Amino acid sequence: MPGFDAVIGFLYQFGDAAAFLVLCASGLAIIFGMMGVINLAHGEFIMGGAYTTVTVAKLGVPLPLAVLCGALAAGAAGMVLERLVIRHLYGRPLDTIVATWGVSLIASQGTLILLGPSLSDISTPLGSVEIGALSYSVYRFVLMGVAAAILLGLYVLFNFTRFGVLARATIQVPHMAETLGVDTRLIYSLTFGIGAALAGATGGLYAPTMTLVPTMGVQFITEAFVTVVVGGGDVFLGTAPAGIVLGFIKSGMTTWEGQLAGQIGLLVAVILVIRVLPRGISGLMLRERA
Amino acid sequence: MAEDPLLTIAGLRAGYGGKPVLQGIDLAIPRGEITAVIGRNGVGKSTLIKAIIGLLPPSAGSIRFGGREIGALTAHARARLGLGYVPQGRDVFPRMSVEENLKVGMSIRGAPNPDYDAIYGYFPILRERRRQAAGTLSGGQQQQLAIGRVLVGGPSLVLLDEPSEGIQPSIVQDIARIGVDLNRRTGLTIVLVEQNIDMIRAMAQRCFVMDKGRVTAELTPAMLDDRDIVRRHLAV
Amino acid sequence: MDRRSPLRFLRRLEGPQTLGRGPGFWGIAALAVALAAAYPLLTDAYTVGNTIYFFDWVFMALGLCLIWGYGGALSFGQTAFFGLSGYAYGVVTLDFGADHGLTLVATLLAVAASALFAAVLGYFLFFGRIGGVFLGIVTLAVTLVFERFMAQTAGPEWHVGAARLNGFNGMSGMPPLTVPWPGDDLVLSPDVPLYYVTLALLVVTYLGLRLLVNSSFGNVIVAIRENPHRATMLGYDVRKYQLATFVIGSALAGLSGVLYTSWGQYITPSSMGLTAAALPIIWVAVGGRGDLTTTLVGTLLLLGAFQFLTIYGSQYALVAMGLLLVVTVLLTPDGLVTALFRLPRRLGRRRPRAADAVDPGREAA
Amino acid sequence: ADPIKLGVLEDQSGDFALATIGKVHGIQLATDEINAAGGIAGRKLDLVIYDTQSDNTRYQEFMRRVLQRDKVDAVFAGFSSASREAYRPIVDQLNGLAFYNNQYEGGVCDAHMIVTGAVPEQQFSTLIPWMMEKFGKKIYTIAADYNFGQISAEWVRNIVKQNGGEMVGEEFIPLGVSQFSSTIQNIQKAKPDILMTLLVGTAQSSYYEQANAANLHVPMGSSVNVGQAYEHKRFKPPSLANMYVTTNWIEEVDNPASKAFVARWHAKFPNEPYINQEAENSYLAVYLYKEMVERAKGSTKRDDLRAVIAKGDVCFDAPEGKVCIDPKSQHMSHTIYLAKVNDDHSISFPKVWPDVKPYWLGDSGCDLTKKNPNAQYTPSNPPPKS
Amino acid sequence: MALLETRGLNKRFGGLQVTSDVDLALEAGELHCLIGPNGAGKSTLFRLILGEFPPTSGAVFYDGQDVTRLQPHERIRRGISVKFQVPGIFASLSVAQNLEIALQHHLAGHGLRGEVRRLLGFLNLAGAAAEPAGNLSHGQKQWLEIGMAVSLKPKLLLLDEPTAGMSPEETRATGEMVRALNRDGVTVLAVEHDMAFVRQVATRVTVLHFGRIFAQGSIDAIVADERVAEIYLGRGHGERGAPQPAGGEAKRG
Numbered sequence A: 001m002p003g004f005d006a007v008i009g010f011l012y013q014f015g016d017a018a019a020f021l022v023l024c025a026s027g028l029a030i031i032f033g034m035m036g037v038i039n040l041a042h043g044e045f046i047m048g049g050a051y052t053t054v055t056v057a058k059l060g061v062p063l064p065l066a067v068l069c070g071a072l073a074a075g076a077a078g079m080v081l082e083r084l085v086i087r088h089l090y091g092r093p094l095d096t097i098v099a100t101w102g103v104s105l106i107a108s109q110g111t112l113i114l115l116g117p118s119l120s121d122i123s124t125p126l127g128s129v130e131i132g133a134l135s136y137s138v139y140r141f142v143l144m145g146v147a148a149a150i151l152l153g154l155y156v157l158f159n160f161t162r163f164g165v166l167a168r169a170t171i172q173v174p175h176m177a178e179t180l181g182v183d184t185r186l187i188y189s190l191t192f193g194i195g196a197a198l199a200g201a202t203g204g205l206y207a208p209t210m211t212l213v214p215t216m217g218v219q220f221i222t223e224a225f226v227t228v229v230v231g232g233g234d235v236f237l238g239t240a241p242a243g244i245v246l247g248f249i250k251s252g253m254t255t256w257e258g259q260l261a262g263q264i265g266l267l268v269a270v271i272l273v274i275r276v277l278p279r280g281i282s283g284l285m286l287r288e289r290a
Numbered sequence B: 001m002a003e004d005p006l007l008t009i010a011g012l013r014a015g016y017g018g019k020p021v022l023q024g025i026d027l028a029i030p031r032g033e034i035t036a037v038i039g040r041n042g043v044g045k046s047t048l049i050k051a052i053i054g055l056l057p058p059s060a061g062s063i064r065f066g067g068r069e070i071g072a073l074t075a076h077a078r079a080r081l082g083l084g085y086v087p088q089g090r091d092v093f094p095r096m097s098v099e100e101n102l103k104v105g106m107s108i109r110g111a112p113n114p115d116y117d118a119i120y121g122y123f124p125i126l127r128e129r130r131r132q133a134a135g136t137l138s139g140g141q142q143q144q145l146a147i148g149r150v151l152v153g154g155p156s157l158v159l160l161d162e163p164s165e166g167i168q169p170s171i172v173q174d175i176a177r178i179g180v181d182l183n184r185r186t187g188l189t190i191v192l193v194e195q196n197i198d199m200i201r202a203m204a205q206r207c208f209v210m211d212k213g214r215v216t217a218e219l220t221p222a223m224l225d226d227r228d229i230v231r232r233h234l235a236v
Numbered sequence C: 001m002d003r004r005s006p007l008r009f010l011r012r013l014e015g016p017q018t019l020g021r022g023p024g025f026w027g028i029a030a031l032a033v034a035l036a037a038a039y040p041l042l043t044d045a046y047t048v049g050n051t052i053y054f055f056d057w058v059f060m061a062l063g064l065c066l067i068w069g070y071g072g073a074l075s076f077g078q079t080a081f082f083g084l085s086g087y088a089y090g091v092v093t094l095d096f097g098a099d100h101g102l103t104l105v106a107t108l109l110a111v112a113a114s115a116l117f118a119a120v121l122g123y124f125l126f127f128g129r130i131g132g133v134f135l136g137i138v139t140l141a142v143t144l145v146f147e148r149f150m151a152q153t154a155g156p157e158w159h160v161g162a163a164r165l166n167g168f169n170g171m172s173g174m175p176p177l178t179v180p181w182p183g184d185d186l187v188l189s190p191d192v193p194l195y196y197v198t199l200a201l202l203v204v205t206y207l208g209l210r211l212l213v214n215s216s217f218g219n220v221i222v223a224i225r226e227n228p229h230r231a232t233m234l235g236y237d238v239r240k241y242q243l244a245t246f247v248i249g250s251a252l253a254g255l256s257g258v259l260y261t262s263w264g265q266y267i268t269p270s271s272m273g274l275t276a277a278a279l280p281i282i283w284v285a286v287g288g289r290g291d292l293t294t295t296l297v298g299t300l301l302l303l304g305a306f307q308f309l310t311i312y313g314s315q316y317a318l319v320a321m322g323l324l325l326v327v328t329v330l331l332t333p334d335g336l337v338t339a340l341f342r343l344p345r346r347l348g349r350r351r352p353r354a355a356d357a358v359d360p361g362r363e364a365a
Numbered sequence D: 001a002d003p004i005k006l007g008v009l010e011d012q013s014g015d016f017a018l019a020t021i022g023k024v025h026g027i028q029l030a031t032d033e034i035n036a037a038g039g040i041a042g043r044k045l046d047l048v049i050y051d052t053q054s055d056n057t058r059y060q061e062f063m064r065r066v067l068q069r070d071k072v073d074a075v076f077a078g079f080s081s082a083s084r085e086a087y088r089p090i091v092d093q094l095n096g097l098a099f100y101n102n103q104y105e106g107g108v109c110d111a112h113m114i115v116t117g118a119v120p121e122q123q124f125s126t127l128i129p130w131m132m133e134k135f136g137k138k139i140y141t142i143a144a145d146y147n148f149g150q151i152s153a154e155w156v157r158n159i160v161k162q163n164g165g166e167m168v169g170e171e172f173i174p175l176g177v178s179q180f181s182s183t184i185q186n187i188q189k190a191k192p193d194i195l196m197t198l199l200v201g202t203a204q205s206s207y208y209e210q211a212n213a214a215n216l217h218v219p220m221g222s223s224v225n226v227g228q229a230y231e232h233k234r235f236k237p238p239s240l241a242n243m244y245v246t247t248n249w250i251e252e253v254d255n256p257a258s259k260a261f262v263a264r265w266h267a268k269f270p271n272e273p274y275i276n277q278e279a280e281n282s283y284l285a286v287y288l289y290k291e292m293v294e295r296a297k298g299s300t301k302r303d304d305l306r307a308v309i310a311k312g313d314v315c316f317d318a319p320e321g322k323v324c325i326d327p328k329s330q331h332m333s334h335t336i337y338l339a340k341v342n343d344d345h346s347i348s349f350p351k352v353w354p355d356v357k358p359y360w361l362g363d364s365g366c367d368l369t370k371k372n373p374n375a376q377y378t379p380s381n382p383p384p385k386s
Numbered sequence E: 001m002a003l004l005e006t007r008g009l010n011k012r013f014g015g016l017q018v019t020s021d022v023d024l025a026l027e028a029g030e031l032h033c034l035i036g037p038n039g040a041g042k043s044t045l046f047r048l049i050l051g052e053f054p055p056t057s058g059a060v061f062y063d064g065q066d067v068t069r070l071q072p073h074e075r076i077r078r079g080i081s082v083k084f085q086v087p088g089i090f091a092s093l094s095v096a097q098n099l100e101i102a103l104q105h106h107l108a109g110h111g112l113r114g115e116v117r118r119l120l121g122f123l124n125l126a127g128a129a130a131e132p133a134g135n136l137s138h139g140q141k142q143w144l145e146i147g148m149a150v151s152l153k154p155k156l157l158l159l160d161e162p163t164a165g166m167s168p169e170e171t172r173a174t175g176e177m178v179r180a181l182n183r184d185g186v187t188v189l190a191v192e193h194d195m196a197f198v199r200q201v202a203t204r205v206t207v208l209h210f211g212r213i214f215a216q217g218s219i220d221a222i223v224a225d226e227r228v229a230e231i232y233l234g235r236g237h238g239e240r241g242a243p244q245p246a247g248g249e250a251k252r253g
């Protein structure tokens, strides 16, 4: 049944591409989409999460726990970075470009110096499954599920919890939140930490499938930024549909014309989507809702 | 009252980037009173309010609240002691709904069960627009939200910076009435920066006049009854 | 200066939009140019060639300063124009050679190509009301599309006339700038004559931009940066001003591309990649994006510092660069060179600038 | 006597550091050995080393610097072909001499360049016929989408055709791509007997683990993996199992000269994770340079050295075996080892081809003893026959 | 002939009808005030007149021409100018530069600098000329914005709450200035909640309520209108529309 194989094959690729985009973007959706910090060190948080996850997993810790360790490590690093550097830059988001670029240089080259040019990897768990004529990595289905779960979790966290309300208030008008009794420093620190932890989790989740090198962060950064920006102002109403739309275009173009077309197609789609929706996808959705 | 001021300011100096604005303010705000601060544009009224709530670090002087020195505290720490602040220019959280804006206000006292209904009772339009993004409210609606947002936290002192600005006359009356009512029922202390003589006269029991970063006069309740005296001081 | 003097427009060399005024500033500037002019006579061939190379990038930085620092539109894709012009120079010169001043024609064509492309792209962007980060991401996407496309043009089918695009390995073999000269053409390989040509171009560009930003045009573009809505309500067509700024800035990036390509006789897709795209932003931001002089000085300082660190920092070079960037941003909010500019005044005044602690008056950007 | 100065431009940081830090070490090891033994014609060797940070523009800056400021006698430079192309115009402009110590896509015909790495005709004309004989005639290529990958894929195509095989697929992957679900499906659908993987860079090497996880197991051939980025050491078995690579040397090569070389290396650089083929190429390049200078009676002038090369008998007994320079192309002959990656990622060598010559450039018209075109050619764009 | 005329202007935001069939005509030379409850749609009407967003239906005529499809800046160029409810200034540019940018349409060089100086004095901002405009107090920003609006030498001046945050004295001065402009031929449409100001300047008043024109007439007629008191002014409004002292005991309690 070649038709059936083709459909399943495409759905799998689509899910895989969308999950990658969403996971790349989820941490950045908070740090950039919400806090307005242009975090060029996002990739290094992912790298840090991946390194931690693999190191811990090699000690015999089960993978899910190891990923959690990766997330926590990246989250902690994020909170430290926030305290030392980012905190001083909230009034001037564009300067965060320079600072986080610097941080990214330090992190990747520091890792090279301390840990060498690469870290030996762990294998992908869960084996494979045959559907029709093709076989698929089961772990990839898990990634898709996790991506969906993370989006849902964030949506709930930021829209239906007290922390979420205070975080959004802090980010929108910080001095006003402060005068209403919100400990904005704590909120900033936690929010940044959550974003960094999500990046770490992404690194941990992809660690078993990728080569671990100090510069691996750059493989995520472009995708992360375009997904968040195409999503637009509202982090959660934006990132999910952006991941889906861009994932669809990328996997479609890849299937049709190969990886180059997928890559270029993704970027061209970004340009066109923003042109049609100058405030991103969530700009459209929010307008319709109002 | 005057023997036990809720807020005492002494020798307060503050400014922006080395440019002095407040040049040594001495002020006592009696507990349970409504005090107005008046003065021309740019004399430093908003600056004073910002220094009290903690948005502007003082370069000298002291601020005591309920007997405690708060000059070194962060703004949120001051808020949690019971200071509420309604800024000039409203500063609502634009991409959050009206209700979410109110929710943030609860942080002032960390009140677990905020009484939204009381606020909605004062400002019915807010109930109607509960789910609207605050940034799309009209100017006057935003002002009402800014006031409601502070009241929901149950502060013991409210700093109002030109609350009547942009508000329709009938609601200005309502706000004055609400202020006086809260003051009487709950002993809420209010510091009011205003240009609207009638609002001052309707609310304030005492009035300080500011000029060039200093308090230059104090109007007693009796003087407040005479609108020409007030008018003259506003015109300094 | 006489009000009717034909040179009265020169008064615009100073103004609220630029740091530095009065005889003190211009004296120092003249001294700097004089030193720069004497420099090749005092140093070795390597330093001359290397300094030209530094100069080559400054045009792109100045262009970005105009677009971003003055106009408020962060273009993350200036390297697209850099690359476009570089390749255009390569194609034209490889196809038509370097005789009869053709390299100069190629330079003009290449810069015009960038300007034209910027006009089309800018029309698409600004008339579509794309701004803020959206603009940054679209321009970044454009330069990455160029990079990825060019990277795979290795095959023989990718050529323009005799010029092979040559994929990721890059296009090489184009002639250096060549000036027709009685007797023998003057070939401007990276040496003293090219140094003077580049320096002169730089001085002219810098002064020209000063005139521009202090003109009423400059007033409007900074107004748009501050508050586009207000600028519209003063009757200015914001889109047209943004477009014009973008075209000028992008043409300067194109000029950088041509100079770089003819300098090293080489252009590669990676000069349009993510790292390359971020660098101009770093230079401009570190120097102080709000001003042409700080951008110019900052870019040169940073290029020099990075190279110095790479030479002497061994494996710690990148770490040191990173630290340098972080520390600079934290210590000098308005840019390193801007802070240096203010230093004399600050020392004179002996009054600390406000701890930018909380400024409720400022809208969160 | 004044020391002989050698410039070294290699990527000790950035993307390529993984494969190139060892190249610097190889040069340092050879230099130390030579200096300990009295230098070259009585002159010590002095290294001027710059980190090019995997950035083409750094090659341009530093190539000028070593030639003009440091006035080195020769330069050892470059990992990626792009970096080589970035500095090559400058070497030509300033009349320098550069050694490119890397396996690459071949075709550089430039009198200022000496190439010590292996080229496609050496690696593919050995590997592909051998694999087709063993596994079958249907070939699928995945290759990095740039010059190296495309030109290598062209070689594969040509050699497969010459040997009566069939290409069932060919896919080019942009550099930096790390997600391979679609590629893996395409390969599954095409059902090849042999998969040629010409993947470059750390991102692309994620392919192997992902293919393994999707249960795709086809015998693989490569000219670039294992020998450069030692994926078999870094990845958990069995993701690279059943891969066959032709390389002119890797750490596992099992002969006395090679073992002694590895031992000397680890004594000097105990923390080196792996010694790859480019490290050996760099090491032998220094000795080759010594040989040339000594035969030129101590002259380091490029023309004197090229006159020596033109004699056609400049050779050196490298760890891999004897290597010689081809005067027409200034490329090297090599011993080609067929390395097989076993299930546990150990290496065995089913076959060795001694003295494989870099014939293509010379045969197709590049002759540096007569003419210097300063160009890079490809099979579809060969040198003009004169 | 009407200088400005809106015909059946409707604007909805999602489910919310913000203006409904607004037909408002402004004669050339008129000084007209627009009042109405918070949220009535006054600012929205301004933005429709300026073309900041398209009306859901209806048209705007200016100077006899349909300008509904013109871009905002094109309308400004035809002689409309505006001061918004929330001050819009160029925050990091100096106060003088703010004015310069508005004035440079008409003036250059010496004349420009002279006019800037004159305006600074007039706006009471001479001391702050070199100060970044963002550092001004709220009231000073209002002044500056009025100054910019006037600098365009408009035929039609739209003022949205020009005296918000001003003291009674300043309010009166502003009223005088508006009247002076009007005497010089500028047509003015002002939104204000300050009845003293409205009384001081307006020849005609329109009341907007729920996006509809609710009442129109002289200030006396409007103030006397029971229905307007009901929805807008409140009972017993004073000069500035604020409450009368609510009985001695309330204040001194």
Ligand SMILES: Nc1ncnc2c1ncn2[C@@H]1O[C@H](COP(=O)(O)OP(=O)(O)OP(=O)(O)O)[C@@H](O)[C@H]1O
Pocket: B016, B017, B019, B021, B039, B040, B041, B042, B043, B044, B045, B046, B047, B048, B088, C359, C361, C362, E134, E135, E136, E137, E138, E139, E140, E165
């Ligand atoms: N963020 C700031 N930076 C620098 N100077 C400022 C800043 N905010 C206000 N100022 C200056 O401080 C002085 C006092 O301003 P403030 O806002 O306290 O005045 P105000 O009395 O509240 O006036 P208004 O009635 O107009 O609101 C003014 O001269 C103003 O220019």
Ligand SMILES: Nc1ncnc2c1ncn2[C@@H]1O[C@H](COP(=O)(O)OP(=O)(O)OP(=O)(O)O)[C@@H](O)[C@H]1O
Pocket: A290, B136, B137, B138, B139, B140, B141, B166, E013, E016, E018, E036, E037, E038, E039, E040, E041, E042, E043, E044, E045, E085
């Ligand atoms: N973008 C929008 N989305 C949804 N509702 C909006 C939007 N803009 C305005 N509104 C609503 O339209 C109504 C009219 O607003 P407008 O600002 O015109 O009132 P106004 O008459 O100027 O009031 P005020 O006197 O308080 O300034 C308000 O109820 C407001 O909430």
Ligand SMILES: NC(N)=O
Pocket: D079, D080, D081, D082, D102, D103, D104, D105, D148, D200, D224
């Ligand atoms: N030469 C290579 N492998 O790029």
Ligand SMILES: [Mg+2]
Pocket: B045, B046, B047, B088, B161, E137, E138, E139
């Ligand atoms: Mg104020």
Ligand SMILES: [Mg+2]
Pocket: B138, B139, B140, E042, E043, E044, E085, E160
């Ligand atoms: Mg309004």
